Amino acid sequence: MTKRQNAIEVDNLVKVYQTKNRGPLRAVDGISFSVRQGEIFGLLGPNGAGKSTTIKILTTLVLPTSGSARILGHDVVTQPLEVRRQICVVVQENAIELYLSVRNNFRTFGKFHGLSTREVELRCDRVSELFGLREHLGEKGSDLSGGLKRRVQVAKMFLIHKPIVFLDEATTGMDTFNKRATVAAIKEESRKGRTVILTTHMLDEAEELCASLAIVNHGKVIAGGSTDQVKSLGLKLLYLTLSFDKVPERTLKAIQRANPVKIEVRGATVEVTVREEDVALKILNTAKRLGSLKQFEITSASLEDAFVEMIDKKAGAP
Template identity: 35%
Template sequence: MALLKVIDLKKHYKNIKAVGGISFEVKRGEVFGLLGPNGAGKSTTISIISTLIAPDYGDVLYKGESVIKSPKNLQKNLGVVPQEIALYPTLTGYENLRFFGNIYGLTGRLLKQRIEEVSEIIGIKDRLKDKVEKYSGGMKRRINIGAALLHRPELLIMDEPTVGIDPQSRNHILDTVLELNRKGMTIIYTSHYMEEVEYLCTRISIMDKGKIIESGTRDELIEVIKGNKRIEIRFDKVSDELIEKIRDINYVNKIEIIENEVTITINNGDEIFKDIIERVGETDVSILSIDVKKPNLEEVFLHLTGKALRD
């Protein structure tokens, strides 16, 4: 059953179509990924779901109830980790968590218990007495996440939570997401980092220019380019004659050349190795290595949009 349904959302800013009529659903207990480059409309979508801004058209249903018409039910069960750091730098980590806990209506012993619980989850317990302005970028991100967890939300939205942080903090955040999900939390995770979405998400919607262009599990998305294979071949040298002979193979779709390495994209070429060896044998070039690359989400995105994710 869907915990959240997004129905034909549209949002314009003057002449900019930030979100152009998107629909998807988030199932209870999953990590749902919104994958797309900066400017794809992910943050606008998240802001609408979070009831921070109203759509021009469409609706969001939480447990079957319209969030646009009746936001309170979602708001009390929602945690949001914004893309920008939303902390008070002159307060300590503990004071920040206490402040946000008070906003959620937590006080006294319960608030103290929740702060201890959250500080264990985000792995920052020994630095809670330090002012946030003294924290590294990664530590600020962790406190940002902690503030969203204090009231034990049913649905957690994380908007690009690892931007600009060190690898150790990034890995800790990714592991935290998986642990929260294992404990039953439903998570919407937006990112333009392909490897994060592949690592974390149960299902993924790929977003570009305000539209969702494909959705599914990782394996379902890779099926979109089933039959397309990428083969990297390293030669002792690359000549114009060699490239022309490879290009003449009728199922070769694309050739990329970087120095002495040639990457070939083919469509269902069962005879590729035989054909390549035959063509190379007609030149004075030698093959040094051949590597067949498995399809991944990066290739799906490239196939669907004609560009790499971070272009």
């Protein structure tokens, strides 16, 4: 992949806020990453990690203190208007015109993005169908529930065809069905070639959607790459679930001798966490050899495990 095919390039980005009580705060501290065109990229991290500030810089809401960021080749500081012409953004805050109906929310959004009234009406029907908003088109923004407001906000992004979509905690407050519809719509847009950058607290959602991601903490990228690479960057944990009719005492002692990370007995099931494949196989063989093993399952670490592991490690947790 050459550099020309990168939709977003972020290089050593820094944002320092001057706070009244705590002096300068480095919300973003030298972040670098790139996103290929048509890719779904996740920016993950705990609260206050610097994700939203990074998104605010990329969407021209906030100026960086130093470093550079380019959207489809346009610099966010020197060419903000060109950048805005390439992007659409679901900001972290609920953003809806409370005094206007859902239909007029779509109309004004369409007008701002250069759609004719006819185009808005056509797309409005399609988008309201997709997000289950048809019956709410006449309702005022102020009369909608929190989840519905968020749905309108996200639906607007699919009304227009900008090459880059930023979704800052887009599915927050949505119910399962709408979350699924949103995830499906995001995937579909990515297949059509739109680049999607999302921040989310829902790591299962990130794991399902993102081709690559960066984990951010204290304003720095602590891990980045493809989702599989990032998962494997966490401690390589494996989970064994061993089911017995009744857990034999000598099997339990043998498992303990293998020195696993964690062992938990739940009725007739033993859950074992280990770091290496060899240890997992050794425990499995022992359990089989000593008898009465009914069922077993081995799973690798999820993105959430890797995330927790990395954040804890950086925070100095044991």
